[in-house]
Amino acid sequence: MDPMPGAKLVEKGMHRIILKPTGVEVSAPSGSPLRDPLFEQGVEFPCGGQGRCRGCRIQVLEGQVQVNAAQRGQLSPDELAHGWRLACQCSVEGDLVIELRQWDAAILADETPFDFEPRPGLGVAVDVGTTTIVAQLLDLQTGSVLAVRTALNSQGRHGADVMSRIEYALSPGGLDELQHLIRRQVGALVRQLLLAARTPGQAVRNVVLVGNTVMHHLFSGIDVEPLSHFPFVPNRAGLEVFNAGELEWDLPSGVPVRFLPCLGGFVGSDILAGLLATRMGESEDLIALIDLGTNGEIVLGNRERILCASTAAGPAFEGARVSMGMRASAGAISQVELEDGRVKCHVLGNIEAKGLCGSGLVDAVAAGLDLGIILPSGRFADARSEWTLAPAVALTQSDVRELQLAKAAIASGLQLLREQWGGADPVRLYLAGAFGNYVNRSRARRIGLINYPPDQIQPAGNTALLGAKLALFGSDGVDGPGKEVGSYHALRRRVEHVSLSADPHFQDVFVQELGFSESAHNYQEEVAL
Amino acid sequence: MSTLEELKEAIIDGKAPAAKQLTERGLAEGIRAAEFFPGAIIPAMDEVGRRMRECEFFIPEVLIAARAARGATDILRPLLAGDPSVRPMGTVVCGTIKGDLHDIGKNIVAMMLESAGFRIVDLGVDVSPERLVDAVRREQADFVALSALLTTTMVNMKSAIEALASAGLREKVRVLVGGAPVTQAWAQSIGADGYGKDAVAAVELARQLVAPA
Numbered sequence: 001m002d003p004m005p006g007a008k009l010v011e012k013g014m015h016r017i018i019l020k021p022t023g024v025e026v027s028a029p030s031g032s033p034l035r036d037p038l039f040e041q042g043v044e045f046p047c048g049g050q051g052r053c054r055g056c057r058i059q060v061l062e063g064q065v066q067v068n069a070a071q072r073g074q075l076s077p078d079e080l081a082h083g084w085r086l087a088c089q090c091s092v093e094g095d096l097v098i099e100l101r102q103w104d105a106a107i108l109a110d111e112t113p114f115d116f117e118p119r120p121g122l123g124v125a126v127d128v129g130t131t132t133i134v135a136q137l138l139d140l141q142t143g144s145v146l147a148v149r150t151a152l153n154s155q156g157r158h159g160a161d162v163m164s165r166i167e168y169a170l171s172p173g174g175l176d177e178l179q180h181l182i183r184r185q186v187g188a189l190v191r192q193l194l195l196a197a198r199t200p201g202q203a204v205r206n207v208v209l210v211g212n213t214v215m216h217h218l219f220s221g222i223d224v225e226p227l228s229h230f231p232f233v234p235n236r237a238g239l240e241v242f243n244a245g246e247l248e249w250d251l252p253s254g255v256p257v258r259f260l261p262c263l264g265g266f267v268g269s270d271i272l273a274g275l276l277a278t279r280m281g282e283s284e285d286l287i288a289l290i291d292l293g294t295n296g297e298i299v300l301g302n303r304e305r306i307l308c309a310s311t312a313a314g315p316a317f318e319g320a321r322v323s324m325g326m327r328a329s330a331g332a333i334s335q336v337e338l339e340d341g342r343v344k345c346h347v348l349g350n351i352e353a354k355g356l357c358g359s360g361l362v363d364a365v366a367a368g369l370d371l372g373i374i375l376p377s378g379r380f381a382d383a384r385s386e387w388t389l390a391p392a393v394a395l396t397q398s399d400v401r402e403l404q405l406a407k408a409a410i411a412s413g414l415q416l417l418r419e420q421w422g423g424a425d426p427v428r429l430y431l432a433g434a435f436g437n438y439v440n441r442s443r444a445r446r447i448g449l450i451n452y453p454p455d456q457i458q459p460a461g462n463t464a465l466l467g468a469k470l471a472l473f474g475s476d477g478v479d480g481p482g483k484e485v486g487s488y489h490a491l492r493r494r495v496e497h498v499s500l501s502a503d504p505h506f507q508d509v510f511v512q513e514l515g516f517s518e519s520a521h522n523y524q525e526e527v528a529l
Numbered sequence: 530m531s532t533l534e535e536l537k538e539a540i541i542d543g544k545a546p547a548a549k550q551l552t553e554r555g556l557a558e559g560i561r562a563a564e565f566f567p568g569a570i571i572p573a574m575d576e577v578g579r580r581m582r583e584c585e586f587f588i589p590e591v592l593i594a595a596r597a598a599r600g601a602t603d604i605l606r607p608l609l610a611g612d613p614s615v616r617p618m619g620t621v622v623c624g625t626i627k628g629d630l631h632d633i634g635k636n637i638v639a640m641m642l643e644s645a646g647f648r649i650v651d652l653g654v655d656v657s658p659e660r661l662v663d664a665v666r667r668e669q670a671d672f673v674a675l676s677a678l679l680t681t682t683m684v685n686m687k688s689a690i691e692a693l694a695s696a697g698l699r700e701k702v703r704v705l706v707g708g709a710p711v712t713q714a715w716a717q718s719i720g721a722d723g724y725g726k727d728a729v730a731a732v733e734l735a736r737q738l739v740a741p742a
Contacts, residue, residue, distance in 0.1 A: 167680050228628070229629065230629060383585075397585075398584050514587065
């Protein structure tokens with residue numbers, strides 16, 4: 001894939017804003033509300049931007065932001081002196097570096113440049129995730145992103161993971177309700193995109209949605225019963241085409257809305273889109289694409305052959321089922337480093353540590369292994385029951401066990417796909433999704449999550465969204481010669497789905513991957529990566 | 530340390546070749562086959578269970594300990610058949626329920642029950658009510674142990690129990706259920722005889738149910 005874009009030119013009259021801790025850079029016109037660019041990055045304004053709560057607090061690290069009466073009402077003089085502000089009450093008067101108190105920007109959009117054939121009009125690409133939804137409005141002539149909207153999937157109230165959504169969908173009226181929720185929500189996001197870009201819907205030519213098999217079914221209203229039990233083979237997993245009129249969206253009624261086809265089992269069009277984004281189907285080298293979620297998806301292949309599989313990693317990477325686990329938001333330990341044999345934690349939002357997010361959990365266990373506090377078996381060395389990382393945060397024995405289960409699911413999945421492919425090792429491994437973007441590659445190797453040197457591992461960001469954008473430029477779902485970019489039909493036919501749990505070696509490989517390696521590889525040398 | 534004590538340690542440490550050797554040595558020393566169970570194998574697996582509960586042992590340690598225990602029981606089982614003083618604990622037909630492929634938890638329960646002296650007939654995964662009924666009848670089972678790891682498949686435990694009832698076998702067997710989404714209340718609601726929250730609980734439960742009233 002192409003490298004990340006370099007520093008962007010800042011237009012005259014625009015200011016540059018760097019958001020910590022992710023380092024995401026946005027720009028905004030002089031005098032405009034700070035709220036606009038932050039909202040686009042997934043920051044929420046609990047009181048609706050009225051200055052009546054402290055939810056959107058930021059700390060200004062560099063630059064100047066004025067204080068008004070509303071901010072004096074919510075923040076102490078001490079806080080104001082330390083640069084704390086309410087983002088909803090600020091306007092952009094110069095370049096800024098800020099850190100968010102409520103940092104929930106783990107929702108990843110995508111700004112990777114890509115090749116395309118210009119065509120008239122606008123297009124909308126949507127990544128329908130189980131947890132989060134990201135939608136982008138594109139100018140199909142220039143390929144530029146005109147607006148971004150993110151949201152938590154409104155089906156979340158009926159279960160956090162795909163199995164609980166399936167269970168709800170199987171209850172009376174459940175499927176209809178989940179379908180209604182997601183269709184209405186994506187329609188609202190499309191409306192917000194048009195509003196943000198100050199453009200009418202008439203110019204929109206095309207909408208492409210991607211998501212896992214369960215999201216595909218729930219959006220399309222397909223019975224999920226076959227996904228509730230072995231062999232987990234969907235009845236209908238192909239391309240689903242709607243028009244904006246039947247979905248009751250604020251677009252001309254004839255605009256086609258396509259939910260791209262699934263690859264098999266639980267592996268959906270988000271991964272198909274990831275294959276478009278990483279160009280696996282054209283690659284000479286053997287490469288891997290790994291999406292580290294509750295359901296881990298793994299694809300291994302090149303231009304000759306592509307194998308995919310899903311593996312139940314459980315929710316440890318998202319901080320769930322971990323005693324002090326939490327999402328990657330303010331107060332989460334996101335990194336653990338060793339300095340002269342002492343533990344140093346980095347906490348999101350620069351406040352007192354409240355818990356541990358997925359990347360922090362991986363780091364903590366890697367540090368524990370290097371210090372000899374955690375044995376290769378995963379057991380605490382001195383029979384202690386927990387290891388204190390920060391005054392209010394400790395890692396327990398069962399937390400280490402949860403991580404062992406999660407990392408073994410991914411590592412054994414990749415191992416089995418490798419065996420089926422013929423034993424060759426991938427030259428590059430792309431990590432998709434938010435956790436894959438933030439996890440430290442050396443520590444991921446130290447704990448045996450990804451058993452490859454960090455320089456072979458590339459965080460690939462939101463490849464589902466990038467692939468959905470590429471599909472907007474495909475030839476409207478019809479493959480033709482020379483239409484390789486964005487052409488998902490031919491690619492999909494080449495992908496073979498492998499059922500890991502049906503593999504007789506699965507248990508042996510899984511159990512073997514549960515432990516940690518004794519040595520730290522060249523961990524010390526690689527730590528800088 | 531006596532041979533039985535050494536055998537117990539070898540099983541806990543998961544040393545399969547040593548466990549076999551020590552079993553042979555014990556037999557050569559004149560220890561009766563039946564004495565190995567209360568003297569070494571059962572206390573070893575009880576200790577493994579205790580360590581598993583306290584998070585000291587994890588899946589790999591439990592599996593290699595169980596494999597070592599199996600090395601010993603494979604040698605001893607043919608010798609027990611001719612011993613009139615041995616009261617068999619009973620036959621357990623076990624499996625993961627229809628629609629579900631999760632294997633490891635069920636295997637651990639099966640191996641722990643085997644080490645505790647039960648005869649195990651493992652039907653594997655995705656076990657249909659028909660296969661279960663056939664096996665219970667064929668093996669003259671005393672227990673049925675069923676596992677489910679998905680909320681969407683545990684409902685099939687109910688169908689399995691109903692199938693046993695319509696085959697006229699429900700009164701002949703005790704049905705034990707377990708697995709991550711399964712609870713005591715749910716086990717009662719489907720008419721199971723017992724619920725084990727982990728492998729240790731499953732073994733305790735089976736022992737209680739086999740004990741003379």
